[in-house]
Amino acid sequence: MKLLLYGCGSRGMYLLDSFREINNVEIIGITDKNTDSKFSLEEENRSLFWRVNEILELDFDYVLITTDKYFEDVFKELTAIGLAEKKIISLKIFNDLFIKKSNDQIKALPKCVLCTNHVFGWLLTGERNALFEQKSVVGAGLRSGICPICSSTDRLRYVHYILNKYTTIFDDTSNILHFAPESKLIEEFRKRGENYITADLMKGRADVVADITNLQFKDNQFDWIICNHVMEHIENEGRALLEIKRCLKPGGSLIITVPICWEEDTYENKDIITKNEKTLYYGQSDHERLYGRDIEARFEKYGFDVKGYKNTDILNEKEIEENGFIVGDSVFICAKV
Template identity: 75%
Template sequence: MKILLYGCGSRGRKLFNNLNKMDNIEMVGITDRNIESMVTLEEENKSLFRNIDEVFGLEFDYVLVTLDKHFEDVFKELTLAGLAGNKIISLNEFNKIFVDESNRQNRILPKCGLCGNYVFGWLLTGEKNDLFEQKSVIGAGLRNGICPVCGSTDRLRYVYYILKKYTNIFDVNSSILHFAPEMKLTEEFRKRGYEYITADLMEGRADVVADITNLQFKNNYFDWIICNHVMEHIKNENKALYEIKRCLKPGGSLIITVPICWEEDTYEEDDIVTNADKTLYYGQSDHERLYGRDIEARFGKYGFDVKRYKNTDILNQAEINKNGFILGDAVFICTKM
């Protein structure tokens, strides 16, 4: 299948890199209405950049528009210029065409556990980071992890898998507090009619503004508190975990995930305060520590019974790959004793 990509933004560049590595896809070019976009392309791809007026001289099966929100405008632009409308497709349409063709050839494809769709592959997410690569930090750095259909991340798909398989959170009416809520997970809870509250430190991002180290909720109130990739950003972990414990009912559970290095213990130092030093030692300027293999004991000292669900302990390599999980990712369920 010969593809001309329309869109040289961040999503377009990442998508190009994905498709360019696939044996049954030939990338014939990249185009954009804004020629200045070419400067954002990696050097090895710049020879494939095409001006709009060059498009009609190329041989391709489809023009793949990288951003759905621009699809109608691009479709109108290209059809007015004389390109057949059936040659212009969105990412979802491309995925369907690819999956249908793969089914005819009996190829095994990955499947998104959140939206239920088979996909041509996982789109790039995250950013390249030397520390994360050197220390093999799980849940961070540049990797293939985004579902091209629903946009779910590798991390979120694994959280959802664990919640479905190892908890009753989707089956029993519960009170739930969800920090820094992920949209796809929020949709799952909203449609069940639970008492479900989303919270964030920034106004406008959730139902309530809440400081995780000084929560406004009553004691023993929630059955579940969800905290995915938040705790690494919190300076006072001690106050945050005691506040979470206070707000949980006896027997209630904290569901937590963090970037983690399985090869070392958690690293944090009080004198690491500048953005540059945090990036150097923790991997990001907004991180307050780099969690490690001692995490169960670390959370357990706050009075939680901690259970670790590391995917390499419960799934084989083929299952991890098919679901688009990060190899070695883990969800911790911390139950208030």
């Protein structure tokens, strides 16, 4: 199958690299209305870039629009230059075509635990980072992990897997507080009823604006508090964890994930204050520490009984690969004691 990708932004570049690893798929070019600005930026792939008004001269089976958000607008743009409608496809349509051709091998293809679709593969996500690569940090850096159908991340799929298999959070009507909420989890929790509150430090991103180190909620209010890839951004980790503990009911649990280096203990230095220093030592300019193998002990000292679910301990290599999880990823369930 010969494809021309529409979209020269970061998503298009990620798709370009992702599709190069798929058998029986040939990328013959990439285009969009801003192609000209890319000729000077992408030396390695310069020969692949085409202006929209040039693509009718090319030999391809389909133009794949790399984002659903602008699909209708791009569809109109392409049909206006004379491209046949049947040659314009989305990622979902491509996935359906790929699955149809692979029907006899469908069980061997990856499957998303969130949208339950078999997929042709996982798209690239994250950014290349020297520190994350050097220290083999799990949950950060450039990797294949995005579902091409529902756009769920590898990290989120594993959180969902653990919550579904090892907790009752999806089954009961308990009170839930969800920090920096992921849209896919919001959809699922909203179905349960009204005992679900989303929170974020930034206005407009959630139900309420909340500072995790100074929460406005009552003591013993929540059965569950979810905090995925948030704590590494919090300067005062101890104050945040004590506030979370205060707001949890006795026996309630904090569900937490963070980027983690399993080869070392947590590294945190209060003298590291500039963005450049944080990027150098923690991997990201807005991180306050790099969590390590002592993470359970760190959380336990604030009054939690911590149970870590590292996927290499509970799943085999094939299961991790088929579900598109990150090898070594962990979810920590911290019960208030």
